[in-house]
Amino acid sequence: DIQMTQSPSSLSASVGDRVTITCQASQGISNYLNWYQQKPGKAPKLLIYDASNLETGVPSRFSGSGSGTHFSFTISSLQPEDIATYYCQQHDFPPITFGQGTRLEI
Amino acid sequence: QVQLVQSGAEVKKPGASVKVSCKASGYTFTAYTVHWLRQAPGQRPEYMGWINPDRGNTRSSQKFQDRVTITRDTSANTAYLELNSLTSEDTAVYYCARVRRPHPPYDAYDVWGQGTKVTVSS
Numbered sequence: 001d002i003q004m005t006q007s008p009s010s011l012s013a014s015v016g017d018r019v020t021i022t023c024q025a026s027q028g029i030s031n032y033l034n035w036y037q038q039k040p041g042k043a044p045k046l047l048i049y050d051a052s053n054l055e056t057g058v059p060s061r062f063s064g065s066g067s068g069t070h071f072s073f074t075i076s077s078l079q080p081e082d083i084a085t086y087y088c089q090q091h092d093f094p095p096i097t098f099g100q101g102t103r104l105e106i
Numbered sequence: 107q108v109q110l111v112q113s114g115a116e117v118k119k120p121g122a123s124v125k126v127s128c129k130a131s132g133y134t135f136t137a138y139t140v141h142w143l144r145q146a147p148g149q150r151p152e153y154m155g156w157i158n159p160d161r162g163n164t165r166s167s168q169k170f171q172d173r174v175t176i177t178r179d180t181s182a183n184t185a186y187l188e189l190n191s192l193t194s195e196d197t198a199v200y201y202c203a204r205v206r207r208p209h210p211p212y213d214a215y216d217v218w219g220q221g222t223k224v225t226v227s228s
Binding site for chain 1: 141150151152153165167168169201203206212213214215216218219220221
């Protein structure tokens with residue numbers, strides 16, 4: 001199975017800050033990497049698909065980049081409603097696997 | 107609107123089986139693969155398997171292959187997950203999710219069910 005390693009595991013930031021999360025795959029996955037936001041008691045929500053494409057309706061302060069084994073996810077200006085856990089997920093090789101999550105706090 | 111609505115919470119005893127349903131609306135059910143995942147408390151989501159609602163073919167993760175059955179009823183626009191031989195380690199929230207493009211079967215998940223909490227306890 002492909003291992004997905006996110007960094008950091010938790011992050012404390014202030015409103016307006018630029019926040020970056022990284023995700024490393026144990027082998028190359030091209031650009032088949034997605035980012036989700038999950039709030040407590042809710043299902044994950046797709047933010048970025050195929051490494052850098054913004055899902056419809058998602059604010060433009062969210063962005064993603066990378067390919068191969070190294071990926072990053074950025075919130076350009078943190079808002080209070082962005083408090084959540086963020087997961088990366090690969091869909092290049094089954095089984096689909098997720099990173100361990102990054103808990104974002106203000 | 108496009109949505110997946112799952113059945114309600116379940117409490118089961120060790121050794122029992124559970125069957126969770128996922129009803130699709132707002133789109134053509136047979137056009138998109140539906141996946142099943144679960145998430146134990148404080149853990150990352152875990153992929154379990156998928157079904158092509160059009161053809162009915164399925165694929166399950168090797169971890170669950172012996173215990174999981176994924177089916178669908180196209181007349182009811184509903185997919186099902188059945189998990190057998192439950193243990194306390196199966197306590198989790200179970201989700202169905204739709205892939206964002208009709209093909210291939212592996213893709214980002216753009217629509218999720220609300221989750222079904224399954225508790226396994228004696």
